[in-house]
Amino acid sequence: MAAIARMLARRIVLLVPLLLGIVLFVFLVMRFANTDPTSAYFQGSNPTPEQLHEFREENGLLDPLPVRYVNFVGDLLRGDMGISVLNRGEVLDQVTTALPLTLQLTFMGLGIAVVLSLVFGVIAAVYRDRLPDQVIRVVSLIGVAAPGFWLALLMIQYLAVGAGWFPTSGYVNPADSFTGWLKTMTLPAFALSLPVAAQLTRIVRTSMVEELDKDYVRTATGSGLPPVVVVGRNVLRNALITPLTVLGLRVGYLLGGAVVIETIFALPGMGSLMITAVKNGDPAVVQGVVITVAVGFVVVNLLIDVLYLLVNPRLRGAA
Structure with a gap:
């Protein structure tokens, strides 16, 4: 420590x-x-x-x-981001009102991306060059090429308008209705996370394949340890270094992508706040939003660096 x-x-x-x-x-x-x-x-x-x-x-x-x-x-x-020239209100008040929703969307999307990439990346590595691996590689390649806003429009068309499973837009506070909040956030979070999940899946698979070919894996397997223990306790932990590096950079994409996704789903977050400020020529609000997002990106990358040390003991020794 x-x-x-x-x-x-x-x-x-x-x-x-x-x-x-x-x-x-x-x-x-x-x-x-x-x-x-x-x-x-x-x-x-x-x-x-x-x-x-x-x-x-x-x-x-x-x-x-x-x-x-x-x-x-x-x-x-001093915590003063200026005054909005349009509504004469404090920029800090507007940012603190919109920021929680953007953080909810970003970290919900981040969680979905991490879970999907770990599950499908490990499956693809364990079954490499077989049918599951080939299917996952094709799907992940499509996911990398598909932009988030296009996925959002498809989800609205088929899952919201067509099937009626989710609302097309709007936001429900979780304090008022957790079920309503989950319904309003599910489609935006998936639209935001799927391109990131596709990229991370390919990186997790590559890192896992490299680790599975090392001598310690053959030694552990030959000594009678179950494959689940070898993969879960040793291989996956050692293979997480490279995905964590990419994950830190992808957080910036998630924060930036939230601007577009919030606009499509009419969510009152930082993205909608900045788009409105840009359209109406309110520079104080624009710079307040940009600085807040940039600082958040820097802080998240600092936390990712700490995760490096927690995941890999050799990095703790080097530190």
């Missing part, structure tokens, strides 16, 4: 310049983008030049760019 604590401390220290770089990138992109908070604020009205100047001065839009960046970072450290 001491090795994990030391590695975690080093990574947290390194996260500081990384997060500052992310904030700087988002800040510069939003400042040089073709969006003007003043236009969004006075949308539908005919302000005087004095009103425009007063608004820009009150919101620091006339300050030099470095000063605006320092003030922006200082506001973030």
